[in-house]
Amino acid sequence: MIGIIDYGMGNLRSVQKAFEAAGQTAKLTQDPEEIQSFAGLVLPGVGAFGKAMENLNDLGLVPAIQNYIQAKKPFLGICLGLQLLFTASEESFGGEAISGLDIIAGRVVKFPPDLKIPQIGWNQIIANKESRLLKGVSRQAYVYFVHSYYVRPQNPSVTLTTTEYGISFVSSIALNNVYAIQFHPEKSSTVGLKILSNFGAIIAKGENEVDVG
């Protein structure tokens, strides 16, 4: 069973239904204790970084997520759920940078102002390396993006894919049991469902993977 963290940042029914369409079972949760019982955990979300951290803190979910990840269980961040894993975000209302979950070292920054912001639409993910999450996904597959900010990891080796939008930015990352993607798999048709089904396979298989390559 997959747990989807529901912390008031957007409608998560379509994420849940997409997992179901991909052959998985998933449940919405905001209970810090229940979270630990799931075989895989998903942090989705759209909206403002600051508001999201505030909600996670209010619900007591910050240590729960950190503990879950430290226990080396499969974790998937989606869109804002990718950005929240980073040290800090530039996104704020004129004040200082806002601290994130600090699981991946790096910052969240805004697209340069000469681009159309937010980036809305289908763009390609260019794979930097092989990964169980993207197994069976073609090398320059199109997926659906909606975002104004992107992540800049300190250590480039966490990069799974990059995407071109005026600049080249990191569109997904992987670090041990932690996977995170900037795009919306629940809106990315066949390719998105394939990625969700791969995450299910990662959970089913545990750590003893067979990696082609």
Added chain:
Amino acid sequence: MLAKRIIPCLDVKNGRVVKGTQFLELRDAGDPVELASMYDQSGADEVVFLDISASQEGRSTLLEMVRRTAEQVFIPFTVGGGIRTVEDIREILKAGADKISINTAAVQRPELIAEGAQSFGSQCIVVAIDAKRVAGEERWLVVTHGGSQKTDLDVVAWAKEVERLGAGEILLTSMDADGTKDGFDYQVTAAVAEAVNIPVIASGGAGKLEHFKDAILVGKADAVLAASLFHFKELSVKEVKEYLESAGIAVRPVITNSESQNGYGAQILEEVYNVILDRKRNPKEGSYTNYLFAKGLDKILKKVGEETAETIIAAKNSDPSELVYEVGDLFYHIMVLLAEKGVKPKDVWEELASRR
């Protein structure tokens, strides 16, 4: 590169698609959810629903339809028609729509755009603008109420204003071109696209493949919307995309069911086999495949045995995804075995074919 989008539009009344459609393969061609799902499968990048129900009853049916769509359709979708207040917007987004579209209500009370953008983000606020050309001039005025009422708002000035208020996209329909099938009004499209820095969706007038290309290249549109052309199968989304691609325009390619299912299985095995052969010829440090080749035939055979046993165990458990995973492992090790013994997968396909 960000792809140009192709968007079918469905007119919905009391939860049913209004204009008849010609998709005989659908169980219920009037069901908007089934149609949207079919468009997802056939490569549409988004779907727009335009609700033309007038009654309160129609609205609640609409919300139910939005809920069902969000559960069954895995591409973004927009809902427009009859949205007057922030509360209307909230209801539709809460039901699962990705974006809402406002038209007449935005002209009557432009603050609605700002209120919606502040509450839910610009990315989900589409402003639809209906444009009518001033006869003999290169100037267009905004019309409302489905084109029945004139205003003295200049289309380009209004487009800039909706961007300033926080609109995330503009859905621009030429009321002169709409329904003619003679092509979009490329002039008004380009005038708006050049004036704003948010995506512009061109609508009204699509009749031929060339029209889509011109809307993008001449009209500088980021996306193109059409309705009856797709519903009556005069053109398919796939045909439009293939045409645009051949014209050098970036589009998301259509992955049809036949490609993803029939013949895809053997193709994937061939691809895996080719990667394995490449590893055999050009060893790569840290590669599991090379580890197997280095250990030799007995190790490979041991793994084939193990994976077979794991497949059996998985099949005894209830989770089908486990079985899929184990069979995947088994197929992979069998491909390594074939490569080790110098047997081609094609020989196996031919053997199987001969037994039919």
